[in-house]
Structure formats: C-alpha cells, structure tokens
Amino acid sequence: MSDTNTRPATAVVLFTMDRGLKVLLVGGSRWHLPCGPVEDGESLAACAKRMVTNAVRHSEIYLEQLYTFDGATLGTQGTGIVVTYYALAPLDKVGIPDRDSRWFALADAPALPDGHQRIVDCAGDRLTAKLAYTTIAHQFLPDQFTLAELQAVYEAISQQPLDKRNFRRRLQSSDHLVETGGIRRDGRHRPARLYRLRQPDQVAALRQGNPK
Amino acid sequence: MSDTNTRPATAVVLFTMDRGLKVLLVGGSRWHLPCGPVEDGESLAACAKRMVTNAVRHSEIYLEQLYTFDGATLGTQGTGIVVTYYALAPLDKVGIPDRDSRWFALADAPALPDGHQRIVDCAGDRLTAKLAYTTIAHQFLPDQFTLAELQAVYEAISQQPLDKRNFRRRLQSSDHLVETGGIRRDGRHRPARLYRLRQPDQVAALRQGNPK
DNA sequence: GCGTGTTAGTGTCACTCATACACGAACGCT
C-alpha cells in the first residue's frame, strides 16, 4: 500500500577533485549515497548537510539542491520522496572520509541501489552544465590557486582538454579573477602566479562601473 | 512544534501567453497559486498535474519540476515541504479558467501569501533562462505557428524587443523548425508561412547526418 | 656557474557569430 505520509529523505552527491572528479559513497552492506530521513524541526538543507558531515569531517561545503524524486521518478516501488542535493568540496577539506566511506571515480563506481545511479548521473549533468556559466569550479579549489589548477578542474569536469592560452584569456577577461600578487614555487620550474575569486557583489559593482 | 511528518504538497505556477505572459492564480478568500497536498499513492508529478486540472480544463500541458521548499527556504513558519512545478500552455487550451481562477500579468498580480511570490519569481527566472537554450517557447503556441507569433513569445518572456531578421535567421538555422508549406491569411496583408517544431529525436538524427 | 629539464606565461591570425539596419512582396479592402 502506498503511503505518502512517510518522512521525506535527503540524499547527497558529494564531489571532490582528486586526480579527477570523485564521488563519495558510503558502505556497510552495499555502497550507496549518503542519505537519510529529515528529522523533526530540521530543514531540508540542514538534513543534507548532516548527511555530508556524517561521512566526512567538514561542514563548510557548497551545497545545492538538485531535484526531488518520488517512487515514480526513481524507478523504485518505495513510497516517500527524496530531495537530492549535490555538494562540492576541495580535497584538503574532505580528504579523509570516515571508515566506511570512500571516494570513487565516476567511471569505476560500484553498482548502486535503485535510483541512486540516476541521482549521480543527474548531479554530474548539472555540474557540467553549471561549469559553463558559473564559478562553480572554484568550489574544488582553496582560496588561492593557480590558473593551471583551475584549468585542471575544468578539464576534469568537462572531460576534454582545453587550450591553455584560450582558457587563460577567457577567465582573465571575465571579471571573476583577481591576481593576489603571490606566487607559488612548486618544483624546479618557473613559479605560478596566484589568483583568488572576486566576490560576486564586487563583480557586480565592477560591472556597474564599466557598463560597457 | 515542528513536525516534518506532514504530507508534502505541490504548488504549480501555470503560465500562458495572452497579450503578454500571464500566471494563473486561484481565488477564494485570497489569491494564491494552485497547490495542495499529495494524496496516498499519488506521484508528485500527478499531484501537480491535478492542481492544474482543478483550475483549468486541460491536462495535456508541459509540466516541469522547479524547486522544493521547506519552511526555512519559503520564509514561513509552516512545517512540511512544498515541491513546486511550473507549467506552460497555449491560451487556446486553457483560455477559460474555472470561476475562481484568473490570469494575471506578472506586473500586476495581487499580493500573494508567504512564499508564493518567491515561487512565482523563481519560475519566471527559470522560464527566462530556458528560453535561450531550449524550445520551451513553443509550449505557448499551437502545433503550427508563424515566425511572428514565435517572436512575440520570445519578446514577451525576455521582455525586450528582438530584431526580426536576426531572430528569423537564428531560428531557421537551428534545425528545430520545419516549414509546413501552409500559410495563414490574417488580414489585408501578405500571408505568413506556417512552421512546426521538429521532434527532438528527428533533430538528433538530422545532426548525426550532418555532424559538421 | 652552467647546462638541462620542467612548468608558467604570452600574441596573432583566421574564421565564425552577433548586431544593426531598409525595402520590396503579397494580400484585403475601399
């Protein structure tokens, strides 16, 4: 018997960047996405955040709602609805997950329970799409970063190599990057300049000034 | 006391095109969006569809999930979550709404209950965004239409005038339109050619053939 | 201190795409 009176749950697709894009799965009997029912008095976002914090030791991560599934859209017989989120974090924040959590590349993730694969795919699509018109890629990087690092993030997500010069030109003429003045020495070669992301309100202010 | 165990509800922002973009509100004591709780055994999409059908006499309409709100994101004290949808239909399908429903232009809609205005804004933003990279505008038109009608839809949603020649060139070189061969006489002036939307799978097939 | 290996950083040219813009064509009506 169907019963929509069950608690809604949240499920989270947490990505990080570690030599390619990785997804966090939690184990036990079988690998699946971090998920669980909303508790009394808890908001949806808070619940999703809790799912993440349960698996990795960090709560300051980028979190965005993805889609809301029910038995029909998830392809399961289950009753109740699942509000899904995706989350992004740089590796240095979430590098060591809990004992029964692990990072998987999208290509070689294990079989997931009904519907979970669908959610992962959906998150991947959204991530790829937002790469083009947002600064979402920066969620995988620390505050200061080099252009080569940023390019590596773009290449990992879009799964295609990018031309270095065109990439730099595009990004540098986008108002979003500020050169910090710092450099990073990283081996026996020319050091790289460091950049940081300009705050969105400052970008807006800048454009007001240059309404070109 | 908070209680997330209440039934989820759906709310729908139904748009049509009638000398500009219009939203359907339902009355009674106060104007609000068509909304209501999901029934036992009912899917989310089915519930949203029912909300629409309750207000206008038509069920074959374009329906897409928008966002899922809770008390926190909606700015209300309410418990429970609201899965919102937006829907699009040509005027000739939904022209005569039920007695206590009415079409409002976005600009002169009445004050809405907590959160509903937020949902409408969200739907408007989504609609505008999707205009650019989908064929969503056609949901406002009958099967056969003229380019002038299509342009009017684009102008109403984007709220800016478009250059006729550039518009036509862009659309005609997009693989999505097929000239039907028919024409429409519509007054004492040159008749307009009729077009219809090519089915997405046929567009894909076409692009395979011309992988340019 | 000099050579070598490695990554960082830069400019141009060709081409495509977007924008701005004005007039003849086809019809209904009087």
Place this chain on the structure above:
DNA sequence: AGCGTTCGTGTATGAGTGACACTAACACGC
C-alpha cells in the same frame, strides 16, 4: 487602382572563438 498593413529578405561591420609555438623563470645536478 490605390492604400494600408504585415511578411519576408541581405549585407556590412565588429566581437568573440579556436588553433597554434615560443620564451621566461626556476631547481637541480654537475
């Protein structure tokens, strides 16, 4: 036959995109 109205069309110019190769700066080993 003339008029009013909407339909339908081409071009020129500037902006943006994609492809492409070399020098700069450093660490290290000798």
